[in-house]
Amino acid sequence: MFEKYKALTEKEAVSYAHSLPGLFAPDAELLNKEIGDGNLNLVFHIADQKSGKSVILKQALPYARVVGESWPLTLDRSRIEAEALKQAAKRVSSLVPQVYFYDSQLALTAIEDLSDHIILRKGLIAGTRYPQLAEDLSTYLAHTLFYTSDYYLDPQEKKEKVRQFINPEMCKITEDLVFTDPYYNADTNSFNPLIRESVESIWNNNELKREIAHLKEAFMTRTQALLHGDLHTGSIMVKEDSTKVIDPEFAYYGPIGFDVGAIVANLLLSYVSHEAHSLEPDKREAFQKWLLETSEKIWTGFETKFRTLWEKHVKDEIWLTEGYVDDILLQILRDTAGFAGCKMMRRVIGLAPVADLELIEPAEVRAEAETNALLIGQQLILKRKSLHKVSELTDIARQVLGKGLTVK
Numbered sequence: 001m002f003e004k005y006k007a008l009t010e011k012e013a014v015s016y017a018h019s020l021p022g023l024f025a026p027d028a029e030l031l032n033k034e035i036g037d038g039n040l041n042l043v044f045h046i047a048d049q050k051s052g053k054s055v056i057l058k059q060a061l062p063y064a065r066v067v068g069e070s071w072p073l074t075l076d077r078s079r080i081e082a083e084a085l086k087q088a089a090k091r092v093s094s095l096v097p098q099v100y101f102y103d104s105q106l107a108l109t110a111i112e113d114l115s116d117h118i119i120l121r122k123g124l125i126a127g128t129r130y131p132q133l134a135e136d137l138s139t140y141l142a143h144t145l146f147y148t149s150d151y152y153l154d155p156q157e158k159k160e161k162v163r164q165f166i167n168p169e170m171c172k173i174t175e176d177l178v179f180t181d182p183y184y185n186a187d188t189n190s191f192n193p194l195i196r197e198s199v200e201s202i203w204n205n206n207e208l209k210r211e212i213a214h215l216k217e218a219f220m221t222r223t224q225a226l227l228h229g230d231l232h233t234g235s236i237m238v239k240e241d242s243t244k245v246i247d248p249e250f251a252y253y254g255p256i257g258f259d260v261g262a263i264v265a266n267l268l269l270s271y272v273s274h275e276a277h278s279l280e281p282d283k284r285e286a287f288q289k290w291l292l293e294t295s296e297k298i299w300t301g302f303e304t305k306f307r308t309l310w311e312k313h314v315k316d317e318i319w320l321t322e323g324y325v326d327d328i329l330l331q332i333l334r335d336t337a338g339f340a341g342c343k344m345m346r347r348v349i350g351l352a353p354v355a356d357l358e359l360i361e362p363a364e365v366r367a368e369a370e371t372n373a374l375l376i377g378q379q380l381i382l383k384r385k386s387l388h389k390v391s392e393l394t395d396i397a398r399q400v401l402g403k404g405l406t407v408k
């Protein structure tokens with residue numbers, strides 16, 4: 001239909017959807033709405049008024065949508081996203097949307113419409129609990145990560161996959177926005193002026209920055225498994241009995257704890273934000289308790305499922321040495337804490353804030369929640385090497401908010 005790349009208008013997206021084989025009948029009455037609310041891409045929701053059939057067309061723009069054309073960005077992220085979704089579908093097909101079609105010329109993917117789900121971040125802001133979430137996310141993490149790692153794959157095949165998912169431009173965004181810019185006076189930063197003192201104390205904390213430098217190096221060099229790469233609560237869609245992980249355009253081979261840490265960070269951001277959101281005090285306490293219990297269950301579910309996969313599949317004599325899998329899981333727990341710490345702080349100080357905090361008014365109340373997020377983030381990084389179990393991680397959050405600790 002198009003000879004070279006062009007960003008589609010709503011009208012062009014409708015014609016394009018019409019032309020997709022086997023999707024819509026010739027007499028379909030297609031209605032289209034651009035629903036993209038992320039930082040990067042166009043997302044068209046196209047529905048046939050007659051049959052009720054629908055599809056999502058996601059198209060990469062040659063720049064970062066949130067900043068504009070002054071921030072050029074690779075269209076290859078669209079290939080990475082389509083391939084990562086297909087890779088995940090091999091292991092956890094019920095936890096990702098189906099990819100119907102990928103068009104490399106237009107950097108466009110036709111994806112299953114999940115409009116009966118909502119973005120998890122929005123659900124959490126409203127104080128909604130999702131009973132299936134911990135079970136589903138722990139399965140997603142254990143299976144997508146184990147099955148793409150050296151613990152499962154033939155070493156040759158694993159290295160081929162590393163090559164397939166080389167994603168330098170998207171990684172550079174994370175390297176800058178998560179691991180460097182928030183910790184000095186960078187132009188990309190944007191934070192509430194009321195928390196300047198807390199931010200400057202981070203900029204002046206050499207011990208903290210030294211640890212962040214180690215975490216950045218791990219992100220850049222440790223090709224442990226194929227990560228989602230941006231697994232925040234805006235990349236997860238939910239309804240009561242279903243969880244779907246979307247948007248893996250930052251996928252690459254990196255340290256497992258980066259994906260686990262992304263989820264934990266965003267649940268903890270919700271936790272601090274609910275100190276301010278307008279739920280009644282009783283409901284708020286119960287919801288915050290649920291958030292921490294969910295973080296713990298995601299970890300324990302991940303650990304149990306990872307161990308089961310390990311016992312079933314690992315054959316290498318040296319890796320079967322007693323205690324080795326325990327060492328790996330302990331390192332992942334500590335990485336999870338460290339990466340979660342960075343991911344919390346970047347959302348307070350750096351580019352691309354999160355609605356959980358942004359929606360808090362007035363600025364004084366928001367500043368309290370933001371300061372708590374910074375305190376938890378720092379403690380997660382600084383204390384991570386002494387952690388042995390997940391309740392010690394969540395206790396850091398309880399302590400900062402002055403809640404009772406887990407009984408030992």
Ligand SMILES: Nc1ncnc2c1ncn2[C@@H]1O[C@H](COP(=O)(O)OP(=O)(O)O)[C@@H](O)[C@H]1O
Nearest residue numbers: 036037038039040041043056112113114115247
């Ligand atoms: N498969 C889908 N079904 C329904 N809505 C979707 C789907 N994928 C994305 N969306 C909507 O589009 C928004 C942006 O999508 P996302 O993949 O996060 O884009 P970006 O990469 O720009 O962040 C999501 O917040 C969600 O509301």
Ligand SMILES: CSC[C@H]1O[C@H](OP(=O)(O)O)[C@H](O)[C@@H]1O
Nearest residue numbers: 038039040064173177230234352
């Ligand atoms: C300039 S990209 C900023 C930020 O946006 C991405 O998130 P999303 O695509 O889900 O909106 C990612 O977290 C990047 O760090």
